[in-house]
Amino acid sequence: MLKSSFREYWPACPCSLDIYSSAIRGAESCVCPMLEPNLTSQQFGSVRCFDADQEIFLQGQLADVFFKVLDGTVRGCRYFSDGKRQVDRFYRSGDIFGFEIDGAYPFTAEAVNPCALTVISAREVRQMAAIDQHLAWQLMSNAMTGMRRAVNHATVLSRRNAVQKVAAFLIEWAGDGDGGNSILLPMTHSDVADYLNLTVETISRSIAKLEQEGLIRLQSPKRINIVNFDALEALI
Amino acid sequence: MLKSSFREYWPACPCSLDIYSSAIRGAESCVCPMLEPNLTSQQFGSVRCFDADQEIFLQGQLADVFFKVLDGTVRGCRYFSDGKRQVDRFYRSGDIFGFEIDGAYPFTAEAVNPCALTVISAREVRQMAAIDQHLAWQLMSNAMTGMRRAVNHATVLSRRNAVQKVAAFLIEWAGDGDGGNSILLPMTHSDVADYLNLTVETISRSIAKLEQEGLIRLQSPKRINIVNFDALEALI
DNA sequence: CGCATCATTGAAGCACATCAAGGCCTGTGG
């Protein structure tokens, strides 16, 4: 039984990833106890967990369900005929991805690290959006925000130099660590490179440059402290 | 008096630009005789004409109205503090631009050549979308299509070399001339350069290269014949 | 016809890619 309004499902599921730690081994589907305990995977409101680097859906597949990130990080990417990869976007807690007007997913989604996702039926949501004005508004808002993001990313990709790209990326992820100015990047430099259209070498050199200039400090390759946030922003 | 459904206004206004030729001198507002003859400019369903290079709206202005292109070409662009300009998109007949969920226009719109636009009240459309499912769907679809476009453009900007960018641009505009493989570009090379993130020199050199290879033929800088469409597509 | 804008062509420089090699983590098994 579906609830009368999708809004009743919409608030972020309060589950944290550790609830599902036993299910993370190999994408077993599991049900979010905060939602409908008798729903199974692929149904409205259920939750699925994915291992690091596991494929969530492939570009071109029928977009019958979409997802909301509860925990973890997802990358949306496309592979080209020459084997190269473009990472269009990273999705984090609260982000929605895979919702299409109809047809197929225009990109491939993969888990960056172990993550938990709400699985939502596209058909049912489309039906509900027809009668639920608030839901329709949220979907619309999500699409518009996504477009602004894409246009903004196009700007970063085309107008910024390597150091500026990396600085913009770090600012985008600031506050995602354990509070303050500590960043814990879930993805590899290779992911970042394909997101910023740079090589791993240039990522490394740009980070080194930012550290030499005293704007950041590296605790480890993936754990970065922002020392001078304002100066970092001023670069862009 | 508004009609009961926006759909009654929605189909492309059949007016062609020459109906307004007398009004094109200096953006006098004029009313589309096919719609509401007693509506004035800035009202629902009215039509406004703009001269070449004339500003339609500025980035940051309140997005109280949006537009549908009846005839001509519009560029959506942003200006940076260093004086540089990025052209995010060109809008052509049938395209909708300037519709925002709320708030301000995120880009500046300017007429590339003399053009006629339907002016639509954002507030009224938002109200109608609440009760008109079909309209809401169209708006949603427009936003989703725009996002795919932006993501695709980001790919072209970041992954293609100069010749590929120009080839992709020509293909995008193919069929816009007087039929067949003749293209009549309404914009200058400078516009194209800011759209593809290249310099005018590189645009010129890339076009010259495509002509040397026998893929296109130049009748004039803005009128281009595609000689070998398949080979042009194969470049990308 | 004259001027302004736009387009073309050439020469030099630079930012990032590519190629290459070495170092550093992290997990695994003895």
Add this chain to the structure above:
DNA sequence: CCACAGGCCTTGATGTGCTTCAATGATGCG
């Protein structure tokens, strides 16, 4: 606990595609 293996990251040397700077050639409009 140590040794090893395989990613992943870092650093250096070289190459190149596009920009920048500069100058000339077209085009169109008053």
